[in-house]
Amino acid sequence: MRPSKSPLTHTSAQHRMAAPGSSTTKAKYLLKASYQVVVNNFHAVVAVAFAAAVLWAAQPLSLHDLAGRLRAVVRPVHVLTAAILTAALAKLRRMRRPRDVYLVEYGCFRPRPCFRAPFATCLEHVRLLPYLVQEEDISWGLRLLQRSGIGEETCVPYAYHYVPPDRSLEASRDEAELVVFSAVDEVFARTTVRPEEIDVVIVNCSIFTPTPVLADMVISRYELRHDVRSVNLSGMGCSAALISIGLAKNILQVAPPGTRVLIVSTEILSSQYYVGMDRSMLLPNCLFRMGAAAMILSNSGQGARFRLSRMVRTVAAARDASYRCVFQEEDDQGNTGIRLSKDLVATAGQTLKSNIVAFGPHVLPASEKLLVALSLLKRRLLHSGGRARLYRPDFRTAFEHFCIHAGGRGVIDEVQRGLGLSDDEVEASRMTLHRFGNTSSSSVLYELAYIEARGRMSKGDRVWMISFGAGFECNSVALECVRSPADADGPWADCIHRFPVQLPKSGETII
Numbered sequence: 478m479r480p481s482k483s484p485l486t487h488t489s490a491q492h493r494m495a496a497p498g499s500s501t502t503k504a505k506y507l508l509k510a511s512y513q514v515v516v517n518n519f520h521a522v523v524a525v526a527f528a529a530a531v532l533w534a535a536q537p538l539s540l541h542d543l544a545g546r547l548r549a550v551v552r553p554v555h556v557l558t559a560a561i562l563t564a565a566l567a568k569l570r571r572m573r574r575p576r577d578v579y580l581v582e583y584g585c586f587r588p589r590p591c592f593r594a595p596f597a598t599c600l601e602h603v604r605l606l607p608y609l610v611q612e613e614d615i616s617w618g619l620r621l622l623q624r625s626g627i628g629e630e631t632c633v634p635y636a637y638h639y640v641p642p643d644r645s646l647e648a649s650r651d652e653a654e655l656v657v658f659s660a661v662d663e664v665f666a667r668t669t670v671r672p673e674e675i676d677v678v679i680v681n682c683s684i685f686t687p688t689p690v691l692a693d694m695v696i697s698r699y700e701l702r703h704d705v706r707s708v709n710l711s712g713m714g715c716s717a718a719l720i721s722i723g724l725a726k727n728i729l730q731v732a733p734p735g736t737r738v739l740i741v742s743t744e745i746l747s748s749q750y751y752v753g754m755d756r757s758m759l760l761p762n763c764l765f766r767m768g769a770a771a772m773i774l775s776n777s778g779q780g781a782r783f784r785l786s787r788m789v790r791t792v793a794a795a796r797d798a799s800y801r802c803v804f805q806e807e808d809d810q811g812n813t814g815i816r817l818s819k820d821l822v823a824t825a826g827q828t829l830k831s832n833i834v835a836f837g838p839h840v841l842p843a844s845e846k847l848l849v850a851l852s853l854l855k856r857r858l859l860h861s862g863g864r865a866r867l868y869r870p871d872f873r874t875a876f877e878h879f880c881i882h883a884g885g886r887g888v889i890d891e892v893q894r895g896l897g898l899s900d901d902e903v904e905a906s907r908m909t910l911h912r913f914g915n916t917s918s919s920s921v922l923y924e925l926a927y928i929e930a931r932g933r934m935s936k937g938d939r940v941w942m943i944s945f946g947a948g949f950e951c952n953s954v955a956l957e958c959v960r961s962p963a964d965a966d967g968p969w970a971d972c973i974h975r976f977p978v979q980l981p982k983s984g985e986t987i988i
């Protein structure tokens with residue numbers, strides 16, 4: 478059974494439809510709604526006006542006279558030619574259009590409670606480690622953890638529970654087998670697709686790239702066909718799930734009908750535990766948690782859950798500061814880790830801006846595009862340079878749901894501010910960060926699962942997935958729900974009744 482909508486939170490659609498209070502806001506609301514209806518249905522409005530004008534002009538004529546005049550002008554051969562031409566044009570258009578691509582189903586790894594890393598455990602664990610000796614650094618880490626948006630239920634791999642952490646290849650492989658196979662088992666359990674029906678496998682994992690690669694590990698475990706194609710993406714950070722989706726989409730648009738791609742998105746943490754003292758490199762120990770998601774994509778819509786529409790990638794690696802934002806390197810003592818720059822949040826904001834400049838025109842309705850164009854024109858005409866504010870398009874007119882990479886509280890704050898979203902609209906991201914932590918590339922799928930587990934996804938709803946990652950990249954994917962979920966199972970099954978939870982205000986510490 479799908480849980481009912483919380484009385485405290487409403488969906489973005491409900492939020493937008495809420496009746497405004499005062500008469501001025503009511504008038505503004507009506508004006509905006511009428512503007513949107515007219516501009517977004519411009520063709521229909523013109524057609525209706527034209528038909529009305531014709532009818533008005535033909536008013537003195539009787540129906541019989543009108544039919545007679547039409548017969549005199551339009552011959553059967555004209556009608557036949559027009560019908561053949563229309564059918565041929567429609568066929569040509571269909572042939573030239575790339576094939577539609579669908580997300581058939583997805584599944585996420587749900588960690589068992591034995592993997593939990595509550596704050597008290599982290600604190601005790603870190604005090605037992607031989608590396609972090611400064612009490613000052615320990616309290617800094619705890620403060621950061623408490624303010625990061627991460628909750629008490631997030632999970633780390635077995636390797637992190639050891640003192641000292643087990644950073645061996647074997648530990649990483651064990652973690653990979655656990656999270657990847659659980660996610661793939663889940664996606665197969667949720668569809669009628671069988672492993673032997675998979676034609677292409679794409680696995681993305683940034684840090685851990687064993688030989689043979691993780692894609693081969695999946696092929697071996699599920700005994701996929703000998704002619705299966707495989708791709709393994711590494712080093713592409715937290716935005717790699719959407720990169721994999723983009724790659725699958727490109728393949729499926731030219732592949733024979735019925736082709737299926739299995740995508741696995743994960744980050745394997747075991748070998749990555751940073752044991753030095755550099756704070757920028759300690760940050761990933763605080764933020765990253767275990768997770769994985771598997772997806773089946775196809776160019777056949779049979780049984781599919783979502784249709785993919787636009788995908789836009791923005792790669793800012795040409796700018797040195799962006800390139801070094803998420804950087805794997807050795808510290809002064811030779812300890813390897815990922816350095817997260819203090820500029821990351823600002824860089825994410827800038828890259829998002831470039832991304833929406835490219836993405837917006839494809840997804841926004843005409844009413845929003847017109848307002849952007851008018852504000853650009855105003856700036857030009859007034860020669861005001863940067864002084865006249867550009868209109869910020871309202872992406873809530875294009876999407877009902879937002880899945881923003883749960884990179885950290887700062888990242889979600891920045892996107893919420895940049896896009897002007899309400900707390901309800903970023904709820905899925907904040908709750909995912911709270912319950913599962915930063916699970917890297919798979920986080921957007923946990924967010925999609927949250928929206929579905931809350932019973933908010935309906936047929937026709939549009940979803941915007943936004944991810945950020947090393948490079949530095951900002952990627953966007955638009956999806957449209959073609960079938961709502963049969964159940965609310967998935968990674969949230971055992972805890973959704975407790976969500977949304979009240980989060981500490983930014984800057985507040987708990988202990």
Ligand SMILES: CC(C)(COP(=O)(O)OP(=O)(O)OC[C@H]1O[C@@H](n2cnc3c(N)ncnc32)[C@H](O)[C@@H]1OP(=O)(O)O)[C@@H](O)C(=O)NCCC(=O)NCCSC(=O)CC(=O)O
Nearest residue numbers: 624625714715756757817818819821884885886887946947
């Ligand atoms: C970590 C935070 C929750 C902390 O927020 P706070 O509200 O506590 O305030 P704050 O920003 O002033 O930070 C608190 C303390 O941490 C320090 N601090 C913050 N960021 C730091 C960094 N990158 N390196 C070193 N120190 C850092 C500050 O100097 C300050 O220290 P002092 O207390 O001494 O003054 C937030 O800044 C945040 O969410 N940042 C973004 C996290 C991030 O980079 N996520 C992306 C992960 S990468 C990813 O997801 C993509 C990928 O891997 O590809």
